[in-house]
Amino acid sequence: MTEFNSRPFEDHETTGEFDLADRHALRRVGGLSTELRDVTEVEYRALRLERVVLVGVWTEGTLEHAENSMRELALLAETAGSEVLEGLMQRRAKADPATYIGSGKAEELADVVLATGADTVIADGELAPSQLRTLEEITKVKVIDRTALILDIFAQHAKSREGKAQVELAQLEYLLPRLRGWGGNLSRQVGGRAAGGVGIGGRGPGETKIELDRRRIRTRMAKLRREIAEMSKSRVTKRASRRARGVPSVAIAGYTNAGKSSLLNRLTGAGVLVENALFATLDPTVRKAATPSGRLFTLTDTVGFVRHLPHQLVEAFRSSLEEVAEADLILHVVDGSDPEPEAQIAAVREVLSEVDAASIPELIVINKADAADPMTVSRLRRAYPRSVVVSARTGAGVGELMELVEAELPQFDRRVHVLVPYAQAALAARVHAEGEILKTEHREEGTELVARVPLDLAVELEGFEVAPSAP
Template identity: 70%
Template sequence: MSPEARDAQAIADDVVARVLARAGTARSDGATVHSAYDGDQLDLAERISLRRVAGLSTELEDVTEVEYRQLRLEKVVLVGVYSGGEAAAREAEVSLRELAALAETAGSEVLDGLLQRRQKPDPSTYLGSGKAAELADVVATSGADTVVADTELAPSQRRALEDVVKVKVIDRTALILDIFAQHAKSREGKAQVELAQLEYLLPRLRGWGESMSRQAGGQVGGQGAGMGSRGPGETKIELDRRRIRDRMAKLRRQIAAMKPARETKRLERQRHAVPNVAIAGYTNAGKSSLLNTLTDAGVLVENALFATLDPTVRKARTEDGRLFTLTDTVGFVRRLPHQLVEAFRSTLEEVGDAALLLHVVDASHPEPEGQIAAVREVLAEIPGIADVPEIVVLNKADIADPEVVGRIQRRERRTIVVSAHSGEGISELRALVAAELPSPQVEVDVVVPYSRGDLVHRAHEHGSGVRAEHLETGTRVRGQVDESLAAELRAAAG
């Protein structure tokens, strides 16, 4: 082995050792830490009850009634390829840490990892032939049952690598799709995830032996498996592909049918001049914790990637009483599968209609700049996002490195440092949000008939400094409201 090859191997071994020592991107102890703002966290018990457990067989005769719904903890080995020097090695380390955290979130135990430096991935097996053989030895020695590649493998690469290592091989995309399938709860979320999974599966459909090449239909004479099996006709793989396409078409229709209900709610907020503040950011950056801190929403908070998939909308008020809504969105990740971006496009459009975007960043992460870039790459695909003002919220300030925080503050135009866990900086964030939201500008002083109490209620809800005085002829309303409500109040007053 040449000195250069030995150096590359040493770097790769060192990176993998650090990844295995502290897998993931969150707190090193891996525990979920809740604050007083998070409420009872009732959903967390349900999610934990279905978690995979170590040392549990899935053979039916060995599974007790209590254990039946739980699955065996998969044991995985990670593999990655990078090209370049130390900077590329650091980037590969961050990516492999994230892959380890993804694997653990999906219900796996990370046993080992391999990292190879080469100019470009091998078109056949992703790894070179020597490294693939080394991977097979690692898998056999460690007793792993799955290999996870830190990329999106071509169908031929996955099949070739499986033939070498003799265990199941999945890629980063399949792993993320698996997590989404586990965590989706709403009807729309489940449909979106299934659509993304089918789009991923369609070009990767594979059969073994003659199981997918049987022909069905036709009554042409000849030898075969009997009536109904003689060609011409569709092979089983063709039939499965057609069924998948039919199912995808049905899911697209279902998702399209769900869209009007969400648009109706959005238009209702716009009609009543209720501005929306969207919370977006990298997965596990603390978006749900921030929503709980600002609104006491009590939504699920977990120290895991993609804990939140279904958008959550909650009401909130500024210090002067103005009503607005906060929307918690699905988190993003490096190389987020394009199938998921397309499937979740309808819910991500909520961000494009927001009056303000809170871009939450995990300031304790070793490479927050990469997370910011990954989030903006996805957000750039959302129509109207360029017109939404953005505030970069540097979360987890209580465990962040001050040098990293300062570095981001110098790079970004508008930032604020907070900790959703300790409450640090939250009051300043509330004030900043209030200053950014549109403020009622039209002064009114009218007497509204008692029959139009709905207008008085809207003035209190959406106006600023509104005072009401009950007179003999009606309710006198004084304060500042938006133009459309001012016109309605004046028309009612006559």
């Protein structure tokens, strides 16, 4: 294979000019192979289900950006349980409509598959059904794309009934246009007696196998949508209840494996699963937290995002992502040790805009400060003034984060000055739990309170207001 020119490449759509050597190169991406080299682990290697070769097309941006995308694809493949044998990248003006990488490069890819003993090819992009089919015919192994890989990981990690239903819906939406037919021999003959005696004009090929599969998939999708809508009602009711009590909501969003669950555990002691893997969290987790002054709010951990997150997943998980869209504040967690944190931020914001959460106040939380390059952290702080640097692992910066959260939370609607009888201790407790206490004094008649409270609670306290002193 020809040597690849590693200089950054500028995209010129008008001219489409590339160096000839670059255009014809199918470049190996270094550092992607996870093939075991210790001969004592041969038995373990033999148990691996899939050995994969990755392939991508570099159409725009820098070489570093393209290789980071491929490395992320390798992490996704490993998360799915695969062994990455090789990573190849083709530089083109645009992906080939027939084979994704071009017919000649597809033949080279087939040689690499044969030489490495791979049984699967994973493309770093979403392939059309015809591209999948053509590549499989050339390489003689299974070919999947980035979208199918992410859907597979979600299917492995979904634990709750709603999470499983959402993943299945996304998989069926992806599968529907990719069903493959094998000709008329799969047709269902429905004419004559089989068709209920429709007679002349009723005989014919009828419904083919692929049409039947599509109808069954659409029926299943409709059922899943109804089930998800029913399951989401409980979360909507709980969210409305918290709103009625005036409890502010803070959502933790961010790139997959940025440390969102670790931050949630650090802030609340929630004990949520923390794993150094992509998409370890799929089901939203809501926990109580308190500001330094004691003001209560809820923290919601959400599913992680990733570059080119499949649209099917965004739609299927829309009910879960409503926790973000309904929040008063978004803590946008960024992995400060990532090679391209700005790309992470852009990918997350793209998804937030899709779920109508782009207008919600956002605080950038630069996590993993203990492992991040100080130059990268400084660059991020300059680019995003509304940011804070923390380490969920060590606890560094968490105090500053909580002070910023308190300053960002919405203020209460009504200031009250009341004397609550001791017989109404439950009402006084609600003021402490839901309001912001400015003054407390215990008198013989009851507890005198000066506080800021939600409007509905202020209405309940109207009968206990303290009359202003005469001048």
